[in-house]
Amino acid sequence: MIWATRRHVHIDRTACAWLIRRFVDPAAEFVFVDDPDDVPAEATPFDMRGVELGHRDGRCSFETILVQYELDDPALERIGHLVHEADIGDERYDAPEAAGIDALLRGLALTAHDDQHMLSQTAPLYDALYGLWSRG
Amino acid sequence: MLLAYRLPRTPSTPRITLWRKLRRMGVVQIAEGVVALPATADTREQLEWLADDVVQAGGEATIWLAEPTTAAEHRRLAAAMTGRIDEEYRSITAEAHAAMRHSATERRRTLARLRRELRRVAAREYFSTDQADVAREAVEALANAVAAEAAA
Numbered sequence: 001m002i003w004a005t006r007r008h009v010h011i012d013r014t015a016c017a018w019l020i021r022r023f024v025d026p027a028a029e030f031v032f033v034d035d036p037d038d039v040p041a042e043a044t045p046f047d048m049r050g051v052e053l054g055h056r057d058g059r060c061s062f063e064t065i066l067v068q069y070e071l072d073d074p075a076l077e078r079i080g081h082l083v084h085e086a087d088i089g090d091e092r093y094d095a096p097e098a099a100g101i102d103a104l105l106r107g108l109a110l111t112a113h114d115d116q117h118m119l120s121q122t123a124p125l126y127d128a129l130y131g132l133w134s135r136g
Numbered sequence: 137m138l139l140a141y142r143l144p145r146t147p148s149t150p151r152i153t154l155w156r157k158l159r160r161m162g163v164v165q166i167a168e169g170v171v172a173l174p175a176t177a178d179t180r181e182q183l184e185w186l187a188d189d190v191v192q193a194g195g196e197a198t199i200w201l202a203e204p205t206t207a208a209e210h211r212r213l214a215a216a217m218t219g220r221i222d223e224e225y226r227s228i229t230a231e232a233h234a235a236m237r238h239s240a241t242e243r244r245r246t247l248a249r250l251r252r253e254l255r256r257v258a259a260r261e262y263f264s265t266d267q268a269d270v271a272r273e274a275v276e277a278l279a280n281a282v283a284a285e286a287a288a
Contacts (some may be wrong), residue, residue, distance in 0.1 A: 008177060055185045089259065090160070099255075 001025050004043040007032040008112040011086040011105055013047045014122040015062045015079065015107050020046070021123075022130075023076070024069050060087045075133040079126065101125065137175040138202045139183045143195035150193035157186060162260030164216045174211060174262045175201060214263050224257045225267035228287065232274035240285050247282055250275050 085098035167215035
């Protein structure tokens with residue numbers, strides 16, 4: 001499947017892409033657009049205004065995908081809290097790692113060639129958190 | 137960047153939630169239902185999500201890239217944003233100074249809270265202000281006092 005989101009990905013979009021590829025669609029291909037009108041007809045949009053997989057009911061897009069695809073996994077839920085705090089920062093959750101991940105992503109964005117590169121560079125971070133938090 | 141919005145009078149919960157979020161972002165209110173923020177990729181994204189919230193609550197919202205026509209108006213807007221931030225930094229400085237006279241336990245607790253406050257205020261500091269450094273130094277002085285006590 002093809003998935004589409006906005007250009008210049010940061011925390012929520014990199015985490016969503018990781019989640020989609022690992023748990024929803026292993027063959028996922030990602031395209032990045034400037035304007036919602038540029039989303040290809042066959043693509044599923046995420047983390048964009050007015051789409052189903054966006055911010056909903058106080059949730060960030062990552063959390064929305066967890067709900068929509070019924071991904072019931074405590075480690076993913078905890079990553080969801082981290083993404084929520086790094087993205088929205090409303091102190092709904094206690095996620096002290098959020099500030100660290102935000103800094104890492106800002107640093108990676110300085111040298112990333114493009115959004116695809118950003119996805120490949122950030123995936124190991126989410127893999128690591130998932131591995132750590134799956135151990136309980 | 138401007139967010140122009142209109143929300144139904146009732147229910148009042150979405151209005152209150154929206155206003156709380158806008159305040160946390162440090163907006164300046166231009167008129168009833170019109171708020172301004174400096175335009176960055178980040179503020180734009182946040183305002184877009186808020187606009188979605190408004191639409192979902194049965195209201196209307198549009199986002200505009202706007203420029204005041206005079207430099208004076210521009211300065212006035214920036215001053216309004218900075219003025220409020222300065223006030224918040226001043227209150228942190230005052231609390232940090234006051235905590236120096238309190239008990240060790242109280243000092244540690246206040247330090248943790250003021251550090252959180254600093255991060256919150258810094259997130260909506262769009263124009264840098266000297267009061268930020270003053271507040272940071274005051275909180276660091278408090279941290280040094282707490283550390284010295286722990287070592288003693």
